[in-house]
Amino acid sequence: MDDNVGRVIVGEDELRAKIAELAAQITADYAGRPPILVGVLKGAFMFMADLARAIALPVEFDFMAVSSYGSATRSSGIVRILKDLEIDLTDRDVLVVEDIVDSGLTLAYLQRNLAARAPRSVEVCALIVKEGLQRTELDLKYVGFTIPPVFVVGYGLDVGERYRNLPGLFEYVGPGA
Numbered sequence: 001m002d003d004n005v006g007r008v009i010v011g012e013d014e015l016r017a018k019i020a021e022l023a024a025q026i027t028a029d030y031a032g033r034p035p036i037l038v039g040v041l042k043g044a045f046m047f048m049a050d051l052a053r054a055i056a057l058p059v060e061f062d063f064m065a066v067s068s069y070g071s072a073t074r075s076s077g078i079v080r081i082l083k084d085l086e087i088d089l090t091d092r093d094v095l096v097v098e099d100i101v102d103s104g105l106t107l108a109y110l111q112r113n114l115a116a117r118a119p120r121s122v123e124v125c126a127l128i129v130k131e132g133l134q135r136t137e138l139d140l141k142y143v144g145f146t147i148p149p150v151f152v153v154g155y156g157l158d159v160g161e162r163y164r165n166l167p168g169l170f171e172y173v174g175p176g177a
């Protein structure tokens with residue numbers, strides 16, 4: 001790729017296998033009550049697409065875009081909604097699909113925000129959780145991988161909007177890392 005992209009953190013084959021596992025679990029857990037999948041843009045778009053295709057239930061889709069103020073590689077916890085949902089969540093089972101949980105501040109905000117819309121349930125499926133950095137207690141029902149606290153790019157994740165289309169997850173070793 002280029003010199004800013006370092007070692008593989010999670011490869012394509014590992015991603016595929018884990019997503020099949022997560023989807024099978026979700027399919028079993030939500031039998032008879034298909035959830036609305038709420039994807040958190042932009043980072044989760046690729047995970048959402050692959051996960052959804054592996055879930056054998058008539059799920060619905062919606063998306064939110066949020067930005068947490070901060071530097072390119074650190075989140076501040078002050079979250080702004082850039083795009084809100086279109087589907088009414090009242091009495092619905094909601095499954096939030098997140099790319100990565102670092103400090104956990106973005107997700108803590110989202111969970112509070114969604115819970116206020118009177119859904120029947122809200123659970124979270126996060127592809128990646130970084131070890132040891134969560135500043136708030138989070139209730140994550142489905143987690144793909146736990147990784148060391150390095151900055152990663154690829155499979156939807158960016159630095160300054162770059163590298164999202166890499167097919168696996170790689171350590172970012174460039175400026176600002």
Ligand code: IMP
Binds near residue numbers: 075102105150
């Ligand atoms: P948190 O609020 O610190 O948990 O940060 C969560 C958000 O920051 C994620 O949804 C990502 O958009 C972004 N983020 C956190 N860590 C990384 C990373 O290693 N690579 C790319 N984006 C990240």
Ligand code: MG
Binds near residue numbers: 043
């Ligand atoms: Mg980002």
